Amino acid sequence: MLDVENLTVSYGAISAVRNVSITVRAGEVVTLIGANGAGKTSIVKALSGIVPKASGTTKFRDADISTLPAHEITRRGLIHVPEGRKLVPSMTVEENLLCGAYCRSDKQEIAADLDAVMMRFPRLRERRRQIAGTMSGGERQMLAIGRGLMARPELLILDEPSLGLAPLLVEEVFNIIAGLKREGKTILLIEQNALEALYSSDRAYVLRVGEVVMSGLSSQLAEDPELRRAYLGVN
């Protein structure tokens, strides 16, 4: 579904990502793990088109999207739920969800999806008229994921969904991801919480200062002694 070849992302003279190649197949949950500054966020920002790619090609559903502007990439179903949620705090919960459906014009289907998202996250239904800026971190993350789902993603990119949440809520976020996986959604998950990310994904890429240093099945990587010591901080 997604084929990234030799992606390089630079900010001025500094390259944050060098020659990274990643593949995501339909129905898979793939995770990018690595320490802070490893280039995970830069990769997905480049994929969704909000930072420029210095080089490399991106194929999405058999079409080259390397040079498309961000809004065109979104329209093709590559939906990026960004780090830090990026909600509109002055809008209500419902308005934020409708932002996700901005590209769609099928009113009845949008209403049905709105209902489905609120079914999935009952908290959002309770708070549909509440201003998003007044919600807790966990609720905001649910709203951000719900907004992503409103776009009917072909591929859902979740960038650090558990960042800044209390342990109980981190658990809940990974439950949500497990639920999406059961439904057969294709997901690219970016996480600092590497062990949890490995447990909830099929395959993984391990990044270190802008390069892929390991990749493979998540279940095997989770058992890899070197990885556990070097990147997961567990023995």
Add this chain to the structure above:
Amino acid sequence: MYFFAIDLTQTTIDGLLFGSTYALVAIGFTLIWGLLRILNLAHGVTVMVGMFAGMLSATIIGLPFYLGILISMCAGALVGFLIDRICYRPLRAAHELVPMIATLGFWILIEEVFIKIYSKFWFRDYVPFANPFDGAGLEIGQIRLRGDYLVTLAVATLLVIILYFLIYRTRLGLAMRMIAEDHDIGSLMGVPVGRVLTTAFLLSAAYGGAAGYLLGMTANLAGPYAGSQAVVKGLFSMILGGAGSIPGAIVGGLSLGVLELQSSFLFSFAYRDAIAMLALFLVLIVRPQGLVGKRTADRI
């Protein structure tokens, strides 16, 4: 004392009615500030062009009011389009001060060129602007509501209602509210950000054009320095009310209208601007975010 109270009320009402033109100018500033965080210093040009388009249609051709104001809005929007294409689009990747300086250059260039052309045709500082509502009015007890002021308020109110409808009830508005928060949010939701910003420039400039018509009509005059004056009044109103806030632009504009007329009435016309500036100064000490501005949220 009785007559003083009547005059005071009359002045306040006139100030509120006339202040609606300032509110329209301030809305143009605040829209662009809210979406782009740049002061569009070229905004006064839209007012000046709107005023002269209005003068041509009202005085020289003799078109009716409603047509004239539409022409002024279109003329203003054309200027807005140029501001977007010349001052903003090519420079959007640069630091936010760069497009602002470009709008300053645009303002000075257009105004100077216009003054050269103007002085070829007319040999005085002002040309007459036909006012079809001159002399008309409404008497309520001892208070008289000037016809042209009432029309001005009606037009401004209609334009504000249209703006609110656009922002809170349409897809364009949804896109603008996302972009006002963060351009990336818009892009990630599939909004063609550049196109929405062009629309915002057209919209704010059309409102500037309408303000130009109304300012010319109520003064019965059109002058080539109208743009510079509008920049001062519009920025003042926006900052007084709260930068980036539409209710702020309205409150700021109406307050400036009242402030100016009251200071002329109570003190002297000569101190009008000084008193208004003093008031702004005092307000900003107490409320740096303006009268109704919020510190973070609600940028448009």
